[in-house]
Amino acid sequence: MESCPNCGQTVAASDTYCHNCGAKVGGRHRPNGITILAVMMIILGSLGLLGSFLDVPTTLLGMILTGTPAALVGLLESGVVLYCGIGFLRMSDLARKAMIGLMIYRIINGLLIIPRLDEYRALADPSTNRIDSPMANTIGHFTGIIISGLMIAFLHSIREKFADKPKPISE
Numbered sequence: 001m002e003s004c005p006n007c008g009q010t011v012a013a014s015d016t017y018c019h020n021c022g023a024k025v026g027g028r029h030r031p032n033g034i035t036i037l038a039v040m041m042i043i044l045g046s047l048g049l050l051g052s053f054l055d056v057p058t059t060l061l062g063m064i065l066t067g068t069p070a071a072l073v074g075l076l077e078s079g080v081v082l083y084c085g086i087g088f089l090r091m092s093d094l095a096r097k098a099m100i101g102l103m104i105y106r107i108i109n110g111l112l113i114i115p116r117l118d119e120y121r122a123l124a125d126p127s128t129n130r131i132d133s134p135m136a137n138t139i140g141h142f143t144g145i146i147i148s149g150l151m152i153a154f155l156h157s158i159r160e161k162f163a164d165k166p167k168p169i170s171e
Contacts, residue, residue: 048078
């Protein structure tokens with residue numbers, strides 16, 4: 001246990017801010033894994049922004065979108081990923097929560113599109129669809145759902161590292 005340099009209140013060694021006065025009591029350490037994840041998110045979000053201008057179908061809560069609606073959904077998703085990547089570098093809890101929200105959306109979206117996977121695959125450009133096997137495509141789809149679930153579990157397990165500055169307790 002340490003004491004706050006501002007008000008003298010006892011604070012835990014793992015605390016970043018004093019729960020009494022809100023003063024910073026220690027530097028937030030960003031683990032290397034979060035830094036790597038943040039950089040990957042920034043790269044993928046940037047590529048996604050560029051890829052949104054390609055004529056690629058996408059899904060939105062079980063609906064298959066093409067053209068401008070697909071591009072808008074791609075821009076929105078990529079923008080959220082880019083925001084979260086920058087937020088992870090800043091250790092923002094809001095960015096962590098936004099990423100959890102995006103992963104929940106992707107799980108729900110993925111489960112709703114399962115009955116329409118054949119229709120979705122038929123819209124893809126055959127020259128870019130490298131997996132011709134419906135079973136392999138379905139396995140890849142389920143893998144994405146599982147990875148989203150694992151990402152939620154990981155982000156939940158490290159929530160204390162992302163604590164934004166708490167509001168001072170008023171007396």
